[in-house]
Amino acid sequence: MRELLEAVADGSLSPAQAEAELNGYVTGDAGRFDAARDQRRGVPEAIFAEGKSADQIVALAETALETTDRALLTRISPPQFEALESYVDETIPDATIERRETTVRVMAPDYEPPSIDAAVGIATGGTVDGPVAAEAEAVCLDAGVTIDRVDDIGVAALSRTLDQLERLRDADVLIVAAGREGALPTVVAGLVDTPVIGVPISSGYGYAGDGEGALAGMLQSCTVLSVVNIDAGFVAGAQAVLIARTIAAARD
Amino acid sequence: MRELLEAVADGSLSPAQAEAELNGYVTGDAGRFDAARDQRRGVPEAIFAEGKSADQIVALAETALETTDRALLTRISPPQFEALESYVDETIPDATIERRETTVRVMAPDYEPPSIDAAVGIATGGTVDGPVAAEAEAVCLDAGVTIDRVDDIGVAALSRTLDQLERLRDADVLIVAAGREGALPTVVAGLVDTPVIGVPISSGYGYAGDGEGALAGMLQSCTVLSVVNIDAGFVAGAQAVLIARTIAAARD
Amino acid sequence: MRELLEAVADGSLSPAQAEAELNGYVTGDAGRFDAARDQRRGVPEAIFAEGKSADQIVALAETALETTDRALLTRISPPQFEALESYVDETIPDATIERRETTVRVMAPDYEPPSIDAAVGIATGGTVDGPVAAEAEAVCLDAGVTIDRVDDIGVAALSRTLDQLERLRDADVLIVAAGREGALPTVVAGLVDTPVIGVPISSGYGYAGDGEGALAGMLQSCTVLSVVNIDAGFVAGAQAVLIARTIAAARD
Amino acid sequence: MRELLEAVADGSLSPAQAEAELNGYVTGDAGRFDAARDQRRGVPEAIFAEGKSADQIVALAETALETTDRALLTRISPPQFEALESYVDETIPDATIERRETTVRVMAPDYEPPSIDAAVGIATGGTVDGPVAAEAEAVCLDAGVTIDRVDDIGVAALSRTLDQLERLRDADVLIVAAGREGALPTVVAGLVDTPVIGVPISSGYGYAGDGEGALAGMLQSCTVLSVVNIDAGFVAGAQAVLIARTIAAARD
Amino acid sequence: MRELLEAVADGSLSPAQAEAELNGYVTGDAGRFDAARDQRRGVPEAIFAEGKSADQIVALAETALETTDRALLTRISPPQFEALESYVDETIPDATIERRETTVRVMAPDYEPPSIDAAVGIATGGTVDGPVAAEAEAVCLDAGVTIDRVDDIGVAALSRTLDQLERLRDADVLIVAAGREGALPTVVAGLVDTPVIGVPISSGYGYAGDGEGALAGMLQSCTVLSVVNIDAGFVAGAQAVLIARTIAAARD
Amino acid sequence: MRELLEAVADGSLSPAQAEAELNGYVTGDAGRFDAARDQRRGVPEAIFAEGKSADQIVALAETALETTDRALLTRISPPQFEALESYVDETIPDATIERRETTVRVMAPDYEPPSIDAAVGIATGGTVDGPVAAEAEAVCLDAGVTIDRVDDIGVAALSRTLDQLERLRDADVLIVAAGREGALPTVVAGLVDTPVIGVPISSGYGYAGDGEGALAGMLQSCTVLSVVNIDAGFVAGAQAVLIARTIAAARD
Amino acid sequence: MRELLEAVADGSLSPAQAEAELNGYVTGDAGRFDAARDQRRGVPEAIFAEGKSADQIVALAETALETTDRALLTRISPPQFEALESYVDETIPDATIERRETTVRVMAPDYEPPSIDAAVGIATGGTVDGPVAAEAEAVCLDAGVTIDRVDDIGVAALSRTLDQLERLRDADVLIVAAGREGALPTVVAGLVDTPVIGVPISSGYGYAGDGEGALAGMLQSCTVLSVVNIDAGFVAGAQAVLIARTIAAARD
């Protein structure tokens, strides 16, 4: 404790870093950042950008970078991204910015990315499932898991699905995203012995549109699946990371 | 007209038959019976037994037999069936009674069943889809269409589905019934060039149970399907008959 | 196979055409295009434009034209259409572009349209049903089916409906689109012996607005109907094509 | 006031009658009875039997008879009816009991029924709509309105509807009850210039079953209708009475 | 008939007017206009502007003016109104244009407005109910009914309601519009003997917002009410007109 | 701690009592009983009987009596009550059993009931609201709060409501239960300056029946209310107790 | 009365002030203002700005200031705020304007704010709950209650919640706002003996998003809570004020 306070006193530790070490979270202008989530939960804290101002995004990213040397942001809009990029360019010019559709990772130059010896497969039914799959992908990569992504294998043309079966079987955990009727996770899970996490996508229209049909199809599936909320790519990715970590630990 | 009334007068035509000929429907104690439906619509009128008393069932069957020489009843309960059977045994002892789960056909001895030169395939996902498929089957048989029924080919074990593909391709029209996530019609319709009518089944539990998930899956299907209401086996069968009749007419 | 690869080698076949011939689908930048759908399913693949970028639209249309000599696009927005038109003008200046409300067909100069000896009737309840009916119409025309479209015959003024009955009876299959309470398909299907496919339209407001009342009315109909999802003009048209093809085959 | 209390004192007025005259309602064991409803509202208070015990039914009927010389009960079950009948037989043996499906009227011997110079038409789509129509009928008869009831004219066989048009046009107000898709009030209201009150019936099954499809169809109707809740035969009848009273008053 | 065609030939009758007289409806570019609705139904046809283009609005108004000398338009947007105004200014400069929130009446100079000897009361709970009440008001005025409108008497401050009771009692029919919990029609209908038509308004937020709470409150009301769809001011007004006409006829 | 264990050893304290003192809860066969709830939360733990077996009810009541000298049970069925009564008669013959519709309190002879110097008013709209109001009443009495219950003052006959206003104003907190449209809490809360807790009742039928209309009406209320779940009489009572305790504490 | 009219006559009282004193409400251009709400109900009337024009906002604020010397406005948009600010700057330049996210209080220079001797705690789960909490805060401050606000203590990182427990226990009443799954009020209410009012927030996405999951979680809570509608910060604040007033009265 004494040490910590001395480090703050001599400037080698910022107050935020000290608070993070003591409390596990940091109280900033835009809310408390759960800096200890990685240790406690095994998945890093991400910043959910939807509905926040550009200033709040920058403030939260700043805290994340200060305390964990990286920041992971999901559902970021173009103006939010520009504000973030400007901030990073000015303050940490050597940082790496990785953008995947609406998901962004920022890594400080001295950030040492983790590595987990396990593979997550991510499959999508069609083009429209891309941004959500990218969210899942980003959280997996951020945690150091190996990724294999297989796109556009919806069951309307079943041979597209069956052609990719071997790749799907190679993964330790599978994330399968699909909209409309959401039948892809059911068909895949009936053919592999890998745990499958279904992600309903908010596509479709009319009755049970916006992902409700896909959610219904996955919860009612005759095969064995677990499911996350509609478009919850981050949650699916983080759950896959938790499983992958356990597998990797067993491998050691 | 004169002729008709004379026939009533001399007893060779009952008042109900005369009314049916003149109006197209007959007014009985338990409601009006649409005796002319077969001519006007191409599908025979059926008696929906659910929610009616045994007496009403008998009265409606009586009118149907008197005016069309046969009666088709759906969703019949055991006590309703017993009342019907007693009535038929007493009044038309030579009649044929055909029972298929909860669907019943009664045919007078002089009834000449129609015949339509077309084939309807009926596929089900599992055991629980039986009574609804039987309803569709009965209306097809009643109209004289050839039937091929393929049971228990749900997509959870995809090879069961694929093994039956050739039989499914042989039909002129396909009725595909499935509960839970209702993915079977989508997978089938993606592999054949036959029109497919999906029938959602009120199985399943929890979120979107009682057939809502299946209905959602069929309406949101990425392939080409048309759909009837949950458990509407009669409607699916009658729609298949209408299509089969047109095909048969073209064959002549 | 050897032949095919030689054709690719000497440039008489593009790689996309070769992939289409081998796999049945083509993997492009904007997803896989199901080039073999026409053969396998009897209905051509259409490009659902909603929610895609103008670039994705052009890329998908390019693949469609390259492998099937035509492209059918539904729910296209004005900017998407402009991008498509520019692309076609530049690369296939002799192509024919046919626009029907929000549906577009592009046909290469050497495209030989199919022809099916069967007639589909398309009826609408009111002005607002137009774009969805146009979608159904386009897929029928694309498949070579004869069309008779009868507009604005909603049941609020019943004589408008009854006046058109003979035209409706002449079709082999009927598509009937209606919003609000969706009673038109029920009234029509009670008066003709043609199979009727109901299309609920997302009009209406308040309770059960946006097509839910119309969907409910069609699924609960006392007559015989099959139904597609709200606004699913393409699906209704394609289902009518599948039926029409079977009828035409029987006519041969 | 003095007079009233003296009448109570000498037994020519019961305490309940006195309370009714003073307060407009009577406080009994099974709740307060709105004895003044007839004067204040123009429709008599009815006892909604569903969910009450037989004892509560008898107690409420007793208060109604004591203060208004008649009792109107809706949704009465067989055991409730038996308890009521026993009570009436014992205490007011000369009373008249009128039972119409699940609706019952009890009239004391000295009850002078009102009479209103106006006619309400009640139409139903099918057999299953009977008990709700009977509820509407009972409240109209109780108020002294003339009734014309036309059953089983659902639109699936449109000629049944059109054949009864003249009778429907003769009423001052129309109550039209229909289940399933609930299209009958729309078709009728499009053809007459009488105000139509639609009553959705809790028939139907699957999606929007139990009257929700019928309610949706009536609220979304393209014609002019007002609507009551599903199965609310009493409310429809009472609303018709209010309109009929105003018309009759104008006739005087 | 001959006469009619001669009138068309010599130009004293437009083709639209002739069609209206023969068929009861007119087929224009923007749909069929139900010109005979007034005679057949007792309420004039209105043009529902929502979701139509300005051109379609003008075309429909033109037909309405040509065949009935007036036009009633509901849910009109500012640009639609401007287009309409320009058209009227150019072609019928002497016409009267009456605008009431989002409802507009156009009357040709030679239009003779009808008059009905009956009074409709229109009450609202708050400011936000204004546009819907104006719609009801316009259709009543168009039909020649006398109107008394009482605003802002919601039950949250009950004395505001009770203070206006006498005015409400004076009407022959009452239209009561309310949003949020929709309790106003219930409280009013419990205190008057006039028929009350409830109009739920799409205000409110959160659970059962957008008028669903108000619709629920009115359909579940313990008093006697009939109801129209959420925001259906036109339907409520037209239903009140139908009742008012019957009353006025009885008064004659 | 030592003392406690010695008390267990010499039998003056049961293991359950000791566990309750140490942990705040007791682990029994039928689950853990939250014996410390009263101290921690200010409201006693109640046993929710619905869905439990008679044996489980007895076991939980036994634990409650052993650790807190009383037991409060809600939603108890007749067979559950009989089992409870037998158990109490056998094991604590001097105990007091208080039954209020479906709610039961058992008090050991040496139980000293608490007393809180504050008054809770409980109002209901009609007879059907009784059992839920009794639940609220029992928890208030169990906590020692004074109760004033006013029944059957629904707004359909507004004078019944207004007549009781003074009594309602006398309470420190008001619980107002109402089914159907649930307008009573709104009308009451608009007239008093007491905090009102609304309890929607699962009465009503058709659209928004089973309490949904009442819940909607209370959440959308234009006045100031807080609400509990449908039929949650216990929760309303306990919340009133928490408020009453704070008021009583301030009074001291 | 005479006095009042003389005061109007000599200008020392405006007509609005006189109407307010006589009727309890003022009839202005933008509706009736419930000026007596404070006296009658114990909570001041607030102006709900959503859906009103800037002119209506200014008119209502003018009436509020004229009759109660202050105005409280919720859900105000930037243009509405600008219009209000301009009006105040021009007409009451010495007035105080207090803005808290989307809530605004205007106080005339001679306004004497009330003071209530009781404390309300306001807790939020995350950043997104801010504007609703600010609404609750403003109404409490307006009524003179002491506030302690504790932000960003959602249960995903439980130590953040537990760290603030003592502060939460110090309040007389707690308002707890939370979105997504809405578990915070349950966890807090299980640990304190203060009455808790839960406010569900319209955050979340997919199934049960927009606050429905939070509302469900609070209504289904296993602990004792009362609830207001989604985002109803004003209602929660006003209900807390009503409780606080009773407590403060008891303290005197």
Added chain:
Amino acid sequence: MRELLEAVADGSLSPAQAEAELNGYVTGDAGRFDAARDQRRGVPEAIFAEGKSADQIVALAETALETTDRALLTRISPPQFEALESYVDETIPDATIERRETTVRVMAPDYEPPSIDAAVGIATGGTVDGPVAAEAEAVCLDAGVTIDRVDDIGVAALSRTLDQLERLRDADVLIVAAGREGALPTVVAGLVDTPVIGVPISSGYGYAGDGEGALAGMLQSCTVLSVVNIDAGFVAGAQAVLIARTIAAARD
């Protein structure tokens, strides 16, 4: 193949066993049994008893025992269990029958149960979650996974939850079942680094009762969870088995 048929011929293999080996499934009277599920999917096929007749249950169990030497049945009713027990007692008297609430395992005497070196923790919120947890437990035990079950730790008394944290942390995968507001999985998942599968339980009443509130709470959870359908104990158990198998494989 030849060998297999010879084994059938000489009776050392039943036709069902042969079909299972060849096709992966067996066609029996009560449907096709997916005998190869264990190999293909890693989880054994279970027989879902709900909605099947006792005869169908026995027939399916017979096939399961014949081809896999064991049978796992879920949602079995007492009469179904009795029929099963009779069958087993007669035909395989040495078999072991294990019953866990509504779940049953039957193991033939020569059945060699598998063993997986991984541990699944199963936690429940309350007594009512028992049968669903038992379902999950049975499938885990059937697959050979080690189980630790922790009951009755709902968050209403948070210390009950926190007291069990260490046991929960010891599992490789956690299944957490909870009804009502379903907050337990969220609180647990926020405190451990184990993957958590939430199972919503169909308890609760009123708004979002029957498990919908719990499902909403888990899908909207701010922490990382995956979810199965309401009451889907089997699915949760099987998904945990799939994860446990992968972990155990990595351990080898």
